[in-house]
Amino acid sequence: MEEKRIQTLALKELKELPPQFIRPANERPENTKAKEGVPVPIISLSQPHHVLVKEIAEAASEWGFFLITHHGISQTLIQHLQEVGKDFFSLPQEEKEVYANDPSNGKFDGYGSKMTKNLEEKVEWVDYFFHLMAPPSKVNYDIWPKHPSSYREVTQEYNKEMLRVTHELLELLSEGLGLERNVLKSSLGDEEIELEMKINMYPPCPQPQLALGVEPHTDMSAITLLVPNEVAGLQVWKDNNWVAVNYLQNALLVHVGDQIQVLSNGKYKSVLHRSLVNKEQMRMSWAVFVAPPHEAVIGPLPSLINDQNPPKFSTKTYAEYRYRKFNKHSQ
């Protein structure tokens, strides 16, 4: 049987990358190097409120991406999150396969590897685990990893912190648009806002300069909150260049996603990003996608629209947005 898990393939210690992973020349990291010396915004949440509103609005408008520090999440909790994720991927292969997902049948939850959709499409060098974390009424805890046994407790604790930071960021982003602080949160469904966990695991890759971990994309979410392990790899697109995001211990990486770009009528940018892989080291990242429920109707906020500022995006349900993006329609 052809291997479908990247982790299993990586264990074979291949000298050469199999062809389905070799990117066309114009996509390869060796031909699209990141620009050196460009500092990514780093914002401390402990600053005075008015400074914070300004810095977050600037970073969200100019980059669609920033790092936050002093977010109040304990380093121990982040370490535990990383340990339980790593422990899951260290389980024997058959134990992980019990959780296998099936995206072709609309079942994204569980353990997966992106499969080719057609002959042209290249495969990403990544395995992942994906599951919903909030709201509790929609979460199916049965599909969360049962091993390690502390996975659930640690992840629920992390979810609480993600909700807290999400609410704070949505308030700051609302104020940065000159709006009441609750506007973005309520437009995204208030207590129905969904948090999804995606643990990315990028095994060592024999020829990392020819491959991509995750290909260039913007997130469909409203925002994405991510912690990586210490292995560099994330790059963000800024002023027609890739910029490498350096590791900063205990920082939280914030991506503005498509839904905030739409709600803000383009004032905030959904950041294009990609991830590279490493020859010797395993890279991991924990991405939390913050998204509206599928039935939420998302469009440019009416208070931001006038004769001088016509809507730049159409209004549609999040379900329709997802459907179109997965099927690569124009938006």
Ligand SMILES: O=C(O)CCC(=O)C(=O)O
């Ligand atoms: O691993 C990373 O740093 C980025 C992953 C990512 O962009 C995603 O899962 O959407």
Ligand SMILES: [Fe+2]
């Ligand atoms: Fe992403």
